[in-house]
Amino acid sequence: MSPSAVLLLNLGSPDSTSVPDVARYLHEFLGDERVIDRPANGFLRSLLVHRIIIPRRAPKSAHAYEQVWTPEGSPLIVTSKNTQTKLQQRVDLPVALAMNYGNPSIPDVLAGLARDGVKKLLLFPQYPHYAMSSWETVVAKVYREAAQVAPGIKIESVQPYYADADYIAALVESARPYLAQPHDHLLFSYHGIPVRHLTKADSSKSHCQTVPDCCTVCSPAHATCYKAQVTRTTQEFVRRAGIEAGKWSISFQSRLVGEPWISPYTDHQFESLPQAGKKRLLVITPAFVTDCLETLEEIRMEGAEDFKAAGGESFTHIPCLNDQPVWIDFLQKRVSRWQQTGAV
16 A cells, blocks of 8 residues: 555544434534533533433434435435545545544544555545634544554644635636526525634634734634634635625524524524525535535525525525535645645
8 A cells, every 4th residue: 555645534424313323423523622612621511511412402413314314324424435436536545534523433544544554644624614623623633543543654634725726716616507597695604613712713812803804804813713714715705706795695504502603693694685685595605515414404404494484585505515526626636736745
C-alpha cells in the first residue's frame, strides 16, 4: 500500500432507524463535550444529556430518520461512500472514510490504515466552515485516537475552505439549474450554533459580538468564527452567481432550546417570507456537503410544509454537493496539490 492516504471525515449516522440504534448514536453525538458543553460540570452535563435529552429525543429522531432512510441505508453514509469511491477512481493513493459518530468509526479506520503501512495521512473534513462542534471536534478526535492506535502516522488536515475559489465555483455550478428556475428569493440556511460558541472561539476576546458588523470587519478572529465564515461563503456565492441584492438572505437551522443561538432562525423565515411577498423560495444549505437528516427531513420535508402553510407557493431545496462531479473535482484538486506540494 502507498505510504500516504486520504481520510474523508463526516458527521455520522445511526446504524438503523430503530430507537435503540438512534439512542446509541445520540449518546455518542450529544455526549461530545464540544457539541454540548454546558453545564461545565461533567457529571451534571452527562446527567442532562443521557438522562433527560436523549430519552425524549431518541423516539422523535428515529421517526425522522425513517422519513429519509433509503433501501441502502442512511443517506449520509451512502452518499459519503459514493464520494469515497469516486475520489478513489481519480487519485493514486488510498482514500478512506470515517465518521465522527457511528460507523465506520475513526479508531477502526485509523487502526486499519496503520496495519496497511500508511505513514502520512491527509484529513479532509467534509465541513467547509470551522465550528467547535463540527470541524474542530472531528479533527481533534482523529489526533486523539491516532495517538492510541496509529502513533506512527503523520497527520495533516485540510483547513476550512469556506472561501476557496474552487469550492465556491463548485457550489455555484451545482446550484445553477435551480437558480435558472423562476423564484422570488434564495435562502442560505446554515446549521446553527449557540451564540456563546462564537465568543468562546474568539481568541482575541474583543471582536466577536463586540465590534459592529464583526462578521464583515477583517480580524484574525475569523479563522475560528463560524458566523463570519458562512457570511463570507454567502457573499462569494452571491457575487459569483450574480444574485441581485434583496433576493437572498441568511438564516440558521437546527437549534436546541435553553440559550440563544445565532439568528435569524430558518423556521421563522419560512413563516415570514411569504408574508413579505416571497412566494417562490429556493433554499440552499452550504454548511452541509452531504444531504442528511438536517437537509432532507428538516428542510426539504418540514420546511416545505411550513413555508406552504404560511402562504408560500413553491419551495425547492437545492441538493448538497453530495457526490456530484464538481465536488469530486474539488476534492481531487486539493488532494493532488497536497501530493505535489505538501500544501493543505
